Amino acid sequence: xxxxxxxxxxxxxxxxxxFAIFAMIFTYCSDMVRRQDDEVDAIYGFYGEEENTIDALFxxxxxxxxxISPNTMxxxxxxxxxRASALQPPSVTYHLLAESLEYQxxxxxxxxxxxxxxxxxxxxxEGDLRRALDGMKISSHKIKAVSVITEADERQSMLxxxxxxxxxxxxxxxVEWGVTEPEPLPVISETDGNVPLPDTAPQEYPENFMEDMxxxxxxxxxxxxxxxAKIIDLCAENDIExxxxxxxxxxxxxxxxxxxxxxxxxxxxxxxxxxxxxxxNQLNLDPQVDYYDQxxxxxxxxxxxxxxxxxxxxxxYQLHEK
Amino acid sequence: xxxxxxxxTELRPDVEFEGNTELIDAGELDSFDIVSLVGExxxxxxxxxxxxxxxxxxxxSVEAMLALVERLQED
Amino acid sequence: xSFTSVEFIIFLILVMMVYFLTPKRYRWVALFVANYVFYYxxxxxxxxxxxxxxxxxxxxxxxxxxxxxxxxxxxxxVKDELDREQKxxxxxxxxxxxxxxxxAAVLFNFGIxxxxxxxxxxxxxxxxxxxxxxxxxSVPTYDFLLPLxxxxxxxxxxxxxxxxxxEKQVPERNLAKVALFLSFFPQMVQGxxxxxxxLAEQLYRPNAFSYDRAKFGVQLMVWGAFKKLVIxxxxxxxxxxxxxxxxTFTGTYVAVGALVYCVQLYxxxxxxxxxxxxxxxILGIDLEKNFERPYLATSIPDFWxxxxxxxxxWFRDYVFYPLSLSKFSTKMGKKARKVFGNYxxxxxxxxxxxxxxxxxxxxxHGAEWKYIAFGFYNGTLIVLGILLEQPLSQLADKLGIKRxxxxxxxWQILRxxxxxxxxxxxxRAAGIGQSVSMxxxxxxxxxxxxxxxxxxxQFGLDVQDMWVLTIAILVLLAVSIMQETGISIRxxxxxxxxxxxxxxxxxxxxxLFIFGVYGLxxxxxxxxxxxx
Numbered sequence: 031x032x033x034x035x036x037x038x039x040x041x042x043x044x045x046x047x048x049f050a051i052f053a054m055i056f057t058y059c060s061d062m063v064r065r066q067d068d069e070v071d072a073i074y075g076f077y078g079e080e081e082n083t084i085d086a087l088f089x090x091x092x093x094x095x096x097x098i099s100p101n102t103m104x105x106x107x108x109x110x111x112x113r114a115s116a117l118q119p120p121s122v123t124y125h126l127l128a129e130s131l132e133y134q135x136x137x138x139x140x141x142x143x144x145x146x147x148x149x150x151x152x153x154x155x156e157g158d159l160r161r162a163l164d165g166m167k168i169s170s171h172k173i174k175a176v177s178v179i180t181e182a183d184e185r186q187s188m189l190x191x192x193x194x195x196x197x198x199x200x201x202x203x204x205v206e207w208g209v210t211e212p213e214p215l216p217v218i219s220e221t222d223g224n225v226p227l228p229d230t231a232p233q234e235y236p237e238n239f240m241e242d243m244x245x246x247x248x249x250x251x252x253x254x255x256x257x258x259a260k261i262i263d264l265c266a267e268n269d270i271e272x273x274x275x276x277x278x279x280x281x282x283x284x285x286x287x288x289x290x291x292x293x294x295x296x297x298x299x300x301x302x303x304x305x306x307x308x309x310x311n312q313l314n315l316d317p318q319v320d321y322y323d324q325x326x327x328x329x330x331x332x333x334x335x336x337x338x339x340x341x342x343x344x345x346x347y348q349l350h351e352k
Numbered sequence: 353x354x355x356x357x358x359x360x361t362e363l364r365p366d367v368e369f370e371g372n373t374e375l376i377d378a379g380e381l382d383s384f385d386i387v388s389l390v391g392e393x394x395x396x397x398x399x400x401x402x403x404x405x406x407x408x409x410x411x412x413s414v415e416a417m418l419a420l421v422e423r424l425q426e427d
Numbered sequence: 428x429s430f431t432s433v434e435f436i437i438f439l440i441l442v443m444m445v446y447f448l449t450p451k452r453y454r455w456v457a458l459f460v461a462n463y464v465f466y467y468x469x470x471x472x473x474x475x476x477x478x479x480x481x482x483x484x485x486x487x488x489x490x491x492x493x494x495x496x497x498x499x500x501x502x503x504x505v506k507d508e509l510d511r512e513q514k515x516x517x518x519x520x521x522x523x524x525x526x527x528x529x530x531a532a533v534l535f536n537f538g539i540x541x542x543x544x545x546x547x548x549x550x551x552x553x554x555x556x557x558x559x560x561x562x563x564x565s566v567p568t569y570d571f572l573l574p575l576x577x578x579x580x581x582x583x584x585x586x587x588x589x590x591x592x593x594e595k596q597v598p599e600r601n602l603a604k605v606a607l608f609l610s611f612f613p614q615m616v617q618g619x620x621x622x623x624x625x626l627a628e629q630l631y632r633p634n635a636f637s638y639d640r641a642k643f644g645v646q647l648m649v650w651g652a653f654k655k656l657v658i659x660x661x662x663x664x665x666x667x668x669x670x671x672x673x674x675t676f677t678g679t680y681v682a683v684g685a686l687v688y689c690v691q692l693y694x695x696x697x698x699x700x701x702x703x704x705x706x707x708x709i710l711g712i713d714l715e716k717n718f719e720r721p722y723l724a725t726s727i728p729d730f731w732x733x734x735x736x737x738x739x740x741w742f743r744d745y746v747f748y749p750l751s752l753s754k755f756s757t758k759m760g761k762k763a764r765k766v767f768g769n770y771x772x773x774x775x776x777x778x779x780x781x782x783x784x785x786x787x788x789x790x791x792h793g794a795e796w797k798y799i800a801f802g803f804y805n806g807t808l809i810v811l812g813i814l815l816e817q818p819l820s821q822l823a824d825k826l827g828i829k830r831x832x833x834x835x836x837x838w839q840i841l842r843x844x845x846x847x848x849x850x851x852x853x854x855r856a857a858g859i860g861q862s863v864s865m866x867x868x869x870x871x872x873x874x875x876x877x878x879x880x881x882x883x884x885q886f887g888l889d890v891q892d893m894w895v896l897t898i899a900i901l902v903l904l905a906v907s908i909m910q911e912t913g914i915s916i917r918x919x920x921x922x923x924x925x926x927x928x929x930x931x932x933x934x935x936x937x938x939l940f941i942f943g944v945y946g947l948x949x950x951x952x953x954x955x956x957x958x959x
Contacts (some may be wrong), residue, residue, distance in 0.1 A: 041638065048929060055933060059941065156947070188944055191434050199941045200948065203891045382728070383743055384622065384777050384813065392775065395659030398951045400515075403748035 060195040061212035072164025084134040090142020093277045097327035100222035108349040112223035115161040118148040120257035125175035127182040143274040152182035158166025189233035226329040227322040260309040272299040280324035376408040399424040428467040430702040451633035465612035470575030484584045488598035537731035543571040548794035576615035583796035587623040590780040613703035619717040619737040634711025651701025656943035659694030678872030725839035726755035750780035782806035
């Protein structure tokens with residue numbers, strides 16, 4: 031071989047070797063400084079599920095994360111996963127769903143509807159955004175999701191989301207180097223994405239809960255509605271049924287429920303509100319015992335509603351019987 | 353040549369001029385020295401040295417300075 | 428597009444690829460395009476001023492070129508018939524003609540710079556005077572946004588123009604090439620200011636890719652990023668705290684602030700220059716040095732030969748020498764000798780121009796009274812230094828103080844550093860009033876106990892950050908001392924074993940990644956769960 035070629039190969043081999051060592055150290059450092067969070071773990075654990083085994087996907091915010099227990103619903107013969115995180119904006123939900131569909135082909139997507147009224151503050155909510163995004167592998171979907179964020183907040187950067195080391199590098203001070211072991215993201219989630227809350231805060235139903243007081247219906251936020259529509263279209267393209275499911279929440283109201291019911295009808299999808307009196311009675315929740323706070327179920331509460339939900343979904347939808 | 357050397361050694365007795373070709377580049381003559389030197393050269397040799405002639409090539413060695421002087425005397 | 432941003436790295440990689448893949452004949456064109464692309468993204472597209480300067484300089488040099496050529500031919504025809512006096516007259520006449528062209532272009536370009544940079548300041552001060560005299564009028568003032576690099580490319584262009592005027596440089600006839608010389612992207616942020624004779628050839632010739640040279644360039648850029656991200660941006664926290672709360676941080680804190688500001692400024696400025704120089708080096712272009720371990724200087728003039736070298740050199744060649752060698756100056760010198768005696772008289776042609784130079788350098792930094800004060804401070808120090816040099820060395824001899832030894836050398840360095848640090852207080856403080864009060868408080872409330880205990884932890888940097896800063900500064904000091912003794916770090920590194928080199932590279936890269944001050948601050952409270 032010519033000397034030039036030999037030289038070039040030598041350099042190439044060196045680069046590959048150097049890069050390999052670099053990548054190892056980079057991963058090590060990233061795992062050491064990353065902010066550990068069980069919500070991130072739950073989002074990431076999704077990848078550990080065997081491909082195309084999930085029948086129902088639950089997408090949205092923390093009420094789902096805490097309140098839906100796929101393990102409980104399994105008794106009804108279908109597999110589900112909760113891919114939700116605190117205060118997840120519809121834009122992230124959309125891209126997260128699009129990514130999820132690369133790994134799974136569910137028959138049903140259950141979508142959290144409450145935040146369709148909220149204008150999302152990307153600047154304030156970086157911590158919550160990362161609860162979802164730090165759990166996503168690098169993909170075109172993640173890049174698109176991050177683009178929405180970086181456009182809204184120029185302090186945040188694409189690089190810091192693709193490589194969390196660049197976000198958390200300052201945490202070197204909080205790590206005991208050489209003592210603690212790095213903790214990479216978990217391969218699988220034993221609870222299929224559910225992160226229950228054991229504590230209880232006794233609640234009380236407010237006066238005139240869910241009664242039609244003649245209030246004006248709240249407006250849908252334009253950006254949120256836009257992404258909801260995209261999610262619905264995506265599901266339609268893939269022959270996936272969509273259910274808007276509202277979980278029990280003390281600050282809910284008839285007006286909000288009506289607004290969503292109208293939206294669901296417009297978009298031709300189903301809507302189920304667990305705070306509606308009929309269903310409330312079936313659920314048999316005890317507000318003194320089953321709530322973590324006014325908007326989230328605790329562990330016992332989540333099991334109660336998941337038992338009910340499992341039966342409901344099996345009868346309402348043709349979910350894969352195992 | 354001798355006149356030139358006399359001026360130089362009077363100006364900076366501490367500098368070794370013989371055979372030195374880096375008087376400017378090595379910082380042995382600084383800008384103040386240059387100004388004083390130019391003043392003396394103009395007086396002694398009846399020439400005009402303008403700012404455009406103050407480049408290292410003209411002052412790095414005694415020989416270069418002599419060449420400069422001779423060139424300007426001819427103009 | 429800051430030098431330490433991902434965008435700049437991507438830009439540089441793209442430029443590299445395009446430049447080295449372009450056929451050799453057109454590589455300079457690729458560079459020209461790259462410059463303007465950079466200017467668009469980094470400079471917000473304020474092309475107008477850059478183009479005005481380029482066109483005016485091109486025009487002036489072309490006119491001068493023609494005049495010079497004509498003059499040479501005309502002179503050649505008659506020179507044998509002229510005697511010395513007539514030759515001198517011819518030369519003087521021609522110089523007058525040339526001067527008109529020179530002056531027009533200089534006034535135009537410095538005029539742009541002056542208006543953009545100083546009109547707001549001048550205007551508001553005039554208005555202050557007017558209102559002080561209760562006159563009802565006021566002049567309009569605008570606060571102009573300065574186009575990227577204007578302070579640097581204006582000087583570089585005027586230098587080129589003067590070189591042509593002096594008939595030391597044959598002007599470039601290709602307008603695009605002139606534009607290339609005046610817009611080289613690594614120089615647009617912080618300089619250095621180059622000479623045509625040194626830079627142009629490198630820009631126009633087709634540079635071949637050299638793996639070794641590219642390696643050196645990248646290493647220099649990493650080093651620069653280290654100085655900026657790890658040292659300067661960290662030091663900045665301390666400096667901002669002390670100068671932001673001068674009523675709290677009095678006495679010794681002022682000294683700490685001044686010294687740390689010296690570190691911050693050096694890290695930031697020389698770090699940026701290193702990144703620029705490294706980037707240029709990858710493309711096969713060597714830029715002139717702008718820093719040479721300035722804080723190891725032994726005197727104020729020595730400091731200015733090590734700090735912002737190209738600016739000092741520019742002023743020396745284009746302002747100082749013309750002023751001090753002018754007929755006016757030599758005449759004054761002769762008169763001064765008669766009045767003040769030989770010693771001062773000899774120095775006279777130097778003193779006034781030096782004062783002017785350093786005053787201008789002070790003012791060049793910005794349009795505020797504190798920069799004028801800084802100019803006076805610098806100028807005075809220089810003049811005093813020149814005047815007192817001989818008497819002081821004679822005194823030292825009389826006292827038997829040895830001046831060739833290490834301890835004296837150290838004394839000189841520390842003394843110079845102290846004087847420089849005081850100057851930095853003047854430029855960093857919010858205004859002259861604040862710097863005066865800070866200097867006063869430094870003397871009055873001096874209390875070294877703050878250096879022990881928790882005194883230094885009050886600026887917003889915790890213990891670990893202070894350690895990182897200290898170690899980084901020690902690394903910088905070690906490297907500087909090695910360089911001062913003539914060691915070239917990059918060539919020495921290249922000679923070491925590959926394992927050692929890789930360890931150094933990895934340490935350097937991860938030092939930047941982990942200890943660099945960049946990105947959003949990590950505040951755990953932002954991440955605390957907020958249910959709704």
